[in-house]
Amino acid sequence: MELVESCGLQVIESCLFMSSQGLSVSYQKYFQELLPPQQYNSWIKPLLFEIDGNKVILTAPNSFTLRIIQERFLTALSKQAHDFFGFPAEIELRLQKKRTSKPVVPNELQSASTPVPATTPKIQKSSGKLNPLLTFDTFVTGKANQLAHAAGLQVAETPGATYNPLFVYGGVGLGKTHLLQSIGNLVAKENSDAKICYIHATNYVSGVVKAFQTKSFDEFKQYYNSLDLLLIDDIQFIADKPGTQQEFFYTLNSLIDTNKQVVISCDTFPKEISGIEPRLTSRFTCGLTVAIEPPGLEMRVAILLQKAANSATPITEDVAFFIAKHVRSNIRELEGALNRIEAYARFHKKAISIDLAKEALKDLLAAQNKQVSIENIQKTVADFYRIKLVELLSKKRTRAIARPRQIAMALARELTQLSLPEIGNTFGGRDHTTVLHACKTIDSLRNTDSTIEAEFNLLHQTLRG
Ligand code: ADP
Ligand code: MG
Numbered sequence: 066m067e068l069v070e071s072c073g074l075q076v077i078e079s080c081l082f083m084s085s086q087g088l089s090v091s092y093q094k095y096f097q098e099l100l101p102p103q104q105y106n107s108w109i110k111p112l113l114f115e116i117d118g119n120k121v122i123l124t125a126p127n128s129f130t131l132r133i134i135q136e137r138f139l140t141a142l143s144k145q146a147h148d149f150f151g152f153p154a155e156i157e158l159r160l161q162k163k164r165t166s167k168p169v170v171p172n173e174l175q176s177a178s179t180p181v182p183a184t185t186p187k188i189q190k191s192s193g194k195l196n197p198l199l200t201f202d203t204f205v206t207g208k209a210n211q212l213a214h215a216a217g218l219q220v221a222e223t224p225g226a227t228y229n230p231l232f233v234y235g236g237v238g239l240g241k242t243h244l245l246q247s248i249g250n251l252v253a254k255e256n257s258d259a260k261i262c263y264i265h266a267t268n269y270v271s272g273v274v275k276a277f278q279t280k281s282f283d284e285f286k287q288y289y290n291s292l293d294l295l296l297i298d299d300i301q302f303i304a305d306k307p308g309t310q311q312e313f314f315y316t317l318n319s320l321i322d323t324n325k326q327v328v329i330s331c332d333t334f335p336k337e338i339s340g341i342e343p344r345l346t347s348r349f350t351c352g353l354t355v356a357i358e359p360p361g362l363e364m365r366v367a368i369l370l371q372k373a374a375n376s377a378t379p380i381t382e383d384v385a386f387f388i389a390k391h392v393r394s395n396i397r398e399l400e401g402a403l404n405r406i407e408a409y410a411r412f413h414k415k416a417i418s419i420d421l422a423k424e425a426l427k428d429l430l431a432a433q434n435k436q437v438s439i440e441n442i443q444k445t446v447a448d449f450y451r452i453k454l455v456e457l458l459s460k461k462r463t464r465a466i467a468r469p470r471q472i473a474m475a476l477a478r479e480l481t482q483l484s485l486p487e488i489g490n491t492f493g494g495r496d497h498t499t500v501l502h503a504c505k506t507i508d509s510l511r512n513t514d515s516t517i518e519a520e521f522n523l524l525h526q527t528l529r530g
Contacts, residue, residue: 092121092146099145104377108133113161116154121146124159128250131160132198137376137407160197195253195263199246205371207364210240213355217244217328221251224259224294224326228353230317234331235357236485236501238395241330244357245296248328252294259293266302273309289316293325300331300349304340314345321351334498339505358497359484360396365389368396369403378407380417387419391430393482402426437480437528439491445528446473449520458493471503472521478504480528 093114097105112134113124123142125131134142135158146154201221206214213233220231231248233241249263264272276285289295295316303309320327331338334356335349360368369385380388380403392402409425410417423430447454450469457470470492477488478500485497492500511518 092116095145100377108138120155120157122157122159124161126161128160128197128200129202131158132203133376134158135198136372136404137378140408141411195249195261196246197250199243200250201247203371204240204243204247205364205368207360207367209358209360209364210244213240213244213357216353216355217248218251220326220328221248222255224252225324229321229324230327230329230349230352232329232331232335232349232352232354233357234334234354236332236359236395236497238397239357239359240396241357242298245298245328245330249294249296252326256293260291261294261296262289262292263296263298265298266300269297269313270303270306270309273306273312277308286312286316290319292320294328295320295325296328298330300329301333301338301341304338307342310342310345314342314348317345317348321348327352333501337498337502359394359486362386362389365393365396365399368399372400372403373407376407378410378417380406384417384419384422387422388426391426393484402429436482439477439481439483439488442476442480442528443473443491446476446524449524449527458491460493471507472517472524474500474503475507475521476524476528479525 093109093112096109100109108130111126111130115122115124121142123134125134139156139158143154143156146156201214201218204210204214213235216228216231217233219227220229233244235241246263249261252259253261272285276282297313303313317327329349331349335346335354338346366382366385366389369380369388370382373380373385384406388399388402388406392399406417406422406425410421413421415421443457444454446469447457450465452466452469456466457473459466461467474488474492477483477491478485481488483491485500489495489497489500507517507521511521
């Protein structure tokens with residue numbers, strides 16, 4: 066975005082004696098001078114500007130505008146606020162409320178007469194709420210997430226009536242949280258009375274611990290059992306916590322038995338999670354289990370184009386292809402690369418081109434050039450353990466072969482840009498969950514087995530040169 070660097074003193078002076086309403090209006094108008102009319106009219110004008118102390122509250126009419134403001138204009142808005150008011154004003158973004166009631170979170174229950182879980186209000190506060198920016202509207206679909214998207218939509222439209230629980234699994238940054246939140250937001254929109262809780266599994270664990278400490282287990286249970294929709298994110302974090310698992314098992318059963326919807330996300334397929342009781346993992350699979358795969362090239366391009374659409378700095382398809390070709394790991398990193406390019410363009414006041422993208426991502430590209438090839442990893446590992454390359458790539462499961470194979474997979478994960486399915490393919494067409502399992506196994510062995518740790522480091526060093 067092209068914004069002038071400083072604000073004229075005149076404007077500040079003329080605002081000094083205005084009411085806060087007048088001040089907020091002139092701060093909004095101030096942007097009219099700075100931005101091209103189309104951008105001002107599309108994004109800034111629809112906002113409601115309010116000033117509360119040293120806080121500027123911006124209320125957006127819809128989640129799409131809110132997202133655009135957050136992604137494209139927030140930095141400029143806060144910088145300009147500083148210039149305009151002469152002190153660092155805090156910018157708070159809000160979404161205009163359409164309904165009176167909101168999704169219920171434990172904290173809010175406290176003011177109502179409903180039973181209160183005497184758990185950790187602080188933790189619940191940040192975890193129980195839905196993020197209005199993560200909706201189905203902004204969720205790009207493609208082959209990699211089509212099924213998960215369709216199932217999520219179905220569950221949100223008819224909670225408790227179809228797939229229960231819905232279990233969504235996939236690697237980091239692929240959209241699990243976005244999907245869970247979209248389901249919550251849609252249910253809340255359709256039914257403002259629905260009691261919805263979105264919680265990250267680590268916060269659920271803390272809640273259980275706190276309930277034990279404060280002997281408030283009944284309230285804790287009562288709260289979870291009273292929900293209409295429970296969205297629990299990253300369930301792998303309850304592994305090796307038997308008390309939490311037992312509690313969750315009862316809650317899960319109770320919700321499912323009363324046709325209340327449960328949606329669970331996880332980084333692996335249920336049966337692959339280690340440290341979780343079998344009765345629980347088998348309960349996970351009694352509804353529908355769907356995967357979110359890493360997006361292919363076209364989908365990565367579509368995501369980039371969607372994210373850059375209507376932005377102050379739009380990108381062409383060429384540039385989107387360029388980024389998508391080089392950033393392959395996950396959507397979060399794709400967003401990171403786009404943000405970096407946009408910031409770079411803004412800073413240098415240049416339009417976004419492939420050359421500019423190359424310049425902005427130069428560290429990332431340089432790191433890739435140093436990347437080790439998968440063939441090199443496989444050959445080096447096979448040589449090191451004195452096994453044949455064909456054996457390493459075979460389906461043989463004997464320890465003498467399987468362990469080196471897992472090490473090679475873990476090295477490939479660390480030293481290449483390949484995705485889990487891509488690594489799986491190069492090892493004789495194995496599933497991505499096998500690769501993930503290998504990486505986790507090696508990761509934990511490196512902490513407990515000094516030989517493995519030494520061998521891994523040696524191979525790592527050799528390959529990096
Ligand atoms: P996960 O929970 O699987 O680690 P997230 O849901 O946090 O991943 O997604 C990472 C980022 O990518 C978030 O900013 C999210 O909004 C974005 N994202 C993920 N999937 C999609 C999608 N299908 N369309 C648009 N944005 C997406
Ligand atoms: Mg997540």
